[in-house]
Amino acid sequence: MTDLNIAAPLAAALAAKGYETLTPVQQAVLADEVAGRDALVSAQTGSGKTVAFGLAMAPEVLDGNDRLLFAETPLSLIIAPTRELAQQVARELTWLYAEAGAQIATCVGGMDYRNERRALERGAHIVVGTPGRLRDHIERGSLDLSQLRVAVLDEADEMLDLGFAEDLEFILSAAPEERRTLMFSATVPKEIAELAKSFQRDALRLQTQGEAKQHVDIEYRALNVSARDKEHAIFNVLRFYEARTAIVFCKTRMNVNHLLARMGNRGFQVVALSGELSQSERMHALQALRDGRARVCIATDVAARGIDLPGLELVIHADLPSNSETLLHRSGRTGRAGQKGVSALIVPPAEFRKAQRLLAGAKVVAEWAKPPSAEEVQERDDARLVDHPVLADAPGDEGALAQTLLDRYGPDHVAAAFIRLWREGRSAPEVLHDSLPPREAAAPRERGEFGDSVWFTLSVGHEGRAEARWLLPKICDAVGITRGEIGAIRVQQTVTFVQIAKAVAGRFGASVEIEQGLTMERMEGEPNLARPERPRGERPQREKPAYAPKPSRFVDEEGEAPRERKAYTPREDGERRPYGARDDGPRKPYAKREDGDRKPYTPREGGERKPYGAREDSPRKPYAKREDGDRKPYTPREGGERKPYGAREDGPRKPYAKREDGDRKPYAPREGGDRKPYGAREDGPRKPYVKREDGDSKPWAKRDDSSAPRKPYAPRGEGAEGADRKPRWKAGDRPEGKSAPRSTGFKSHGGASDKPARAFGTKSHASEGGAYAGRPAKGKPAPKPAPRDARDTSKRFTPPKKG
Structure with a gap:
């Protein structure tokens, strides 16, 4: 590793971890042509990609220093698809950058957001997180990527499959454009290549030797x-x-x-x-x-x-x-x-x-x-029990106890007990059905080349909605055979015939129940599935019912049987009469008149057609507009002259004409030609309403003169006109033995003793009993009627006092 361009703190960490050589992907990212460039790296899973991008981003993170100083904003960002992978990457980078004093913060979903924010505020050189939580920190302002130097996308293909493309675009858009972007993935499909073009600039494609071949381990x-x-x-x-x-x-x-x-x-x-x-x-x-x-x-x-x-x-x-x-x-x-x-x-x-x-x-x-x-x-x-290393060790302090067991139970019993204790803590193996190994894919075989087989009958057919794709897995699971050992499946109306390879037909026996209500029985020989043969081109003739014409809906007279309809018969001379030809002779074909004026069809008498609606006594003149433009309305005439509409018996009625003075008298039945105005009294006419010139109209009041047509309402006294009218009720006039009448007055009329009780008209006037007790208050159900005393029906019910 001394020949490779590895920073001193990282080289010391690798040596302490026991690394003697680097994997191919780790060596590829340390090449001189990769330094400072964006890269798309693909390698086998488990080939050391985490340490690889940890070494690749060291120049940007360390910047030539062996010891990192305080960083207000992150220098490196690693994005992983899952929480477990992000935490695993953080653990790997922790020991790799331990000698350099790097502070590493994680931002993953499911963890306390406040702790992550405090870790970012204390200063982190490297941030590892999932796309969703990283975007949340950026939107809340707790993660600043303005000074980011390198970004790493680990398992990029998985992030694309999980739908993180939009989050990745948002996160990387918050980082400087001159950053370095590294993408690591086990496979690089076309979607990852397109994603790399949008996130990277002139990326270098690195493919390790082991990617294109099978993992040998x-x-x-x-x-x-x-x-x-x-x-x-x-x-x-x-x-x-x-x-x-x-x-x-x-x-x-x-x-x-x-x-x-x-x-x-x-x-x-x-x-x-x-x-x-x-x-x-x-x-x-x-x-x-x-x-x-x-x-x-x-x-x-x-x-x-x-x-x-x-x-x-x-x-x-x-x-x-x-x-x-x-x-x-x-x-x-x-x-x-x-x-x-x-x-x-x-x-x-x-x-x-x-x-x-x-x-x-x-x-x-x-x-x-x-x-x-x-x-x-x-x-x-x-x-494993026989070769267990514990059995090869020499007896130690357990020798005395072992000798005691041998003396008491004997070596055979002790060994058997040891085997039972060994097997007790392990699950017993399961007994599996004997399934044949799969055969290699073969070319499609022709029909009838299935080989030796046995036919079975299933107790379901078209009437039970049976289908081959529904029956096939049930038959395979019933006795543990594969679909390659099942030949033809022929579904009939009530049964289904199934062809089974002879090598496995014995598993079914004479009969087997596939599931409840569905049995499979062995047949002797083969079913007759051939259709009845008939000469080519011949089709079975169906007997057609004799033709019976429908009865006509038309009858000659009421109650007479319908007329028979004659069937069409070709003429012997080969000439067909035109449609609708009469029996007395052929019908002339239609021909357009030369003058272009065709008269409407009307039965003629004497060769002359009367106009439509002509009277019997004389023809009717056609309508013609009058020259003066004034057409009189229709009225039966007497003596040839029509009276105007609404004409009186004593003479014609004058047409309506607006009066010149603009004053129209109101309608009233007239006596002697003179109509009295509306509301006129017997003693004289009523003066019409006239607005006062001063604009002040006096309110209606009793007239001073004795000829006032109408007096205002007032209670009548004794001796006055209308004394027979019932006087108004007053407090204290209550008849003895009767309850007080109920008023429909205001809410305040039900409180004092000399005032009537409240009526049950509105919500505020509601009370029990009374004439309006059946009418409910608005928004509340009707109260139950108050019970009456059986001895005195006029006495109101008084509820008992509490206590």
Whole structure:
């Protein structure tokens, strides 16, 4: 390492860590042509990319100094897709820049925002974080990137898959344009190349030697299992390899939780990593894996992205990944730093071709085999017991106790007890169905080349909505066969015929129940699936019903049967009469008149057509507009002269004409031709209203003269006119034995003893009982009617006093 351009503080840190040589990607970033330039680096997962970009950004961070001074704003920024990866990067850079005195701050989701802000205020030379939390700090003003010198994007392809492109653009736009940008990724698809063009300037593409070939430290194994043995195969793989640390990948959080419960019941020391966990829970799970309290981790792709677990020897793909890049990232968790690892794919029959495409896209070759059986697991377990290093050690202080056990129980009993104690803390291996290894992809075969086979009958057909794609997986799972061992599936009306390879037909026996209500029985011979043959070109003739013409809707007379309609018959002479021809002779064809004036059709009498609406006694003259433009309205005439509309019997009525004086008398029935004005009294006419000239109109009041037409309302006294009218009620005039009448007056009329009680008309006048008790107050239900005393109906009910 002395020949490489490494800063002295970093070289001392590498030596203290035990580095003797650098990996290819670490050597590539230290080349002279890379210094000061943007770079797009791709390397295998686990090849030391974190230390690589730590060495690459040293010139910008240290700036030729061996010891860093206080920094008000960050000098370097590292962006990672997940929280676990960001914290892992921070740990790696902490020991790498420890000799230089660099302050490193983390900004990740799920942690206390206030602590992160205080760490940034104290001064941080290097900031490591996730895109979402970094953008939050920039928007709140707690992170200043104005003096940033270098930015690093770790696992850039994963950040693009997670939809962080917009956040990355926002973060980098807050940094100076003359900064240096480094992008590291395990794979570089076209999307990453386009992203690099927008974030980098004249970037240098670095591709290490190991990227284009298979990772030699990882052994890929594809295990073909039946759908029902998927979980059992995972348990046997874990027991067979007995790895120090293993990780199981699932697609969804639901699958993670389900598998966590199943493995916990079988005694596995297991933890889970998924997006629903808090940051503290995820950190505790990873710490349990690091210190040995847990040995198996079940995780989703996002949760386990970029994590580095010590001693991770086994990766199991419980659910196949969606693409080849994800397969490489998953498998890259093992085989790191020169250690060996195994990547096992659990492949059910329905996903066999998908697994082949994933392996081909990742450019790796996997060994196809069956999962470890219960016997193989037990044999491997016994071999570990025999070769256990504890048995090779000489007896120490335990010798006296060992001799006591041998004397009391004998060597055979002690050895048997030791074996039982060894197996007690481990999950028992699962018994799997015998599944054949997958065959290599072959060319499409022609129909009828299936080979020796046996036909079976299924108790469902078209009437039960049976389909081949629905029946195929059920038949495979019933006895543990693959789809390649099933030939033709012929769905009939009530049954279905299935062709099974003769080599595996014995598993079905004479009859087997696929599921409740669906049975499969063996046939003798082959079913007759051929259709009845008929000569080419001949089609079965259907008997057509005899033609019966519909009865006509028209009748000659009321109550008479409908007339028969004659069927069309061609004429013997080959000439067809024109439509509508009469029996007495042919109908003349239509011809346009030469004069262009065609008269409307009317039956003629004597060759002359009368105009429409002509009277019987004489023809009607056509309408013609009068020359004077004044047409009289229609009125039946007497003697040839029409009276105007509304003419009286005694004479014609004069037409309406506006009076010259502008004063029109109001309408009133006239007597003797003279109409009295409206409201005129018998004793004389009423003077019309005339506005006073002074603009002051006196209010209506009683006239002084005795001839006043109308007096204002006033209570009438005794002896006066109208004394028979009922006087107004007064307080104290209440008849004995009767309740007080209820007034509809104001709210203030119900308080004093000499005033009437409040009426139940409005909300403020509401009270129980009374004439208006049935009318509810606005917004409240109607009160219940007050009960009456049975002995005195006039006495109002008084509620009992409290207490």
